[in-house]
Amino acid sequence: MRDDLRTKEYFDARATREMAQHLKDAPRSMKETLALACRILAMTGQEAGLAGQISARSERPDAYWTLRFGLGFDEATPDDFIEVDQDLNTLTGEGMANPATRFHLWVYRARQDVHSIVHTHSPWASALAAARQPLVIAQMDMTPLHDDCAFLADWPGVPIADQEGVLISEALGAKRAIILAHHGYLTAGHTIEEATYLSVYLERAARLQLRAQAAYGALTPVDDALAREAHDYLLKPSIVNGAFNYWCRQTKALPSAAR
Numbered sequence: 001m002r003d004d005l006r007t008k009e010y011f012d013a014r015a016t017r018e019m020a021q022h023l024k025d026a027p028r029s030m031k032e033t034l035a036l037a038c039r040i041l042a043m044t045g046q047e048a049g050l051a052g053q054i055s056a057r058s059e060r061p062d063a064y065w066t067l068r069f070g071l072g073f074d075e076a077t078p079d080d081f082i083e084v085d086q087d088l089n090t091l092t093g094e095g096m097a098n099p100a101t102r103f104h105l106w107v108y109r110a111r112q113d114v115h116s117i118v119h120t121h122s123p124w125a126s127a128l129a130a131a132r133q134p135l136v137i138a139q140m141d142m143t144p145l146h147d148d149c150a151f152l153a154d155w156p157g158v159p160i161a162d163q164e165g166v167l168i169s170e171a172l173g174a175k176r177a178i179i180l181a182h183h184g185y186l187t188a189g190h191t192i193e194e195a196t197y198l199s200v201y202l203e204r205a206a207r208l209q210l211r212a213q214a215a216y217g218a219l220t221p222v223d224d225a226l227a228r229e230a231h232d233y234l235l236k237p238s239i240v241n242g243a244f245n246y247w248c249r250q251t252k253a254l255p256s257a258a259r
Helices: 008-022 030-043 099-110 123-130 140-145 162-172 192-216 224-234 237-251
Strands: 053-057 063-067 081-085 090-092 116-120 149-152 177-180 184-189
Touching (some): 030 116, 030 192, 063 099, 123 177, 123 192, 149 162, 184 192
Antiparallel strands (some): 177 184
């Protein structure tokens, strides 16, 4: 490399400092953030009737907050979130949890770093799941999932019992996402914003993979070292939160957001 060219580390450090200065977090309650996450998932085409789920870990042990059953992502408001215990008994709020959120508890138990989970049957990720294909990181926008997207090859059935939670949490391991063959996907984030960000990019990655395969056949993965570098850069909290805030502004254009 030429001696007069500054290193990527220099520019990374500078960008990180400037993003921390200029990309400020918006003040929101946990339930407001969950509602906005639902709107973002709806806006990006990830609703699937009542099959989609989102949750956030509660401060109470073995409990989490989730959208009450019977509502779609596009109509969620902060008042529509309920707190439930490990047997899905409602602790705070009114209504019932989606019975299929039971497996969320197993992920929270296994991963103390996880504070929010998104699960949907979105069109492109579900197509990948139907084809029983793991994700191939072949383009920059896919790299937030590099070495961070597991694959469960066998469908355990509708995840309303305990065994499905064991299988899914074990298959997820230490990763932040998983493709569930014959089913859909799950993302597990350190924050609600991160789980949502990963969901948007996983659906986009699945679309890229299937379109590229249809046109060109087998894909060439991105170089491992470069993909790891991009993964870490694109998952910086300032970038994750900046993208989430942008998507929040977009949802205000949706007619249903006025509810």
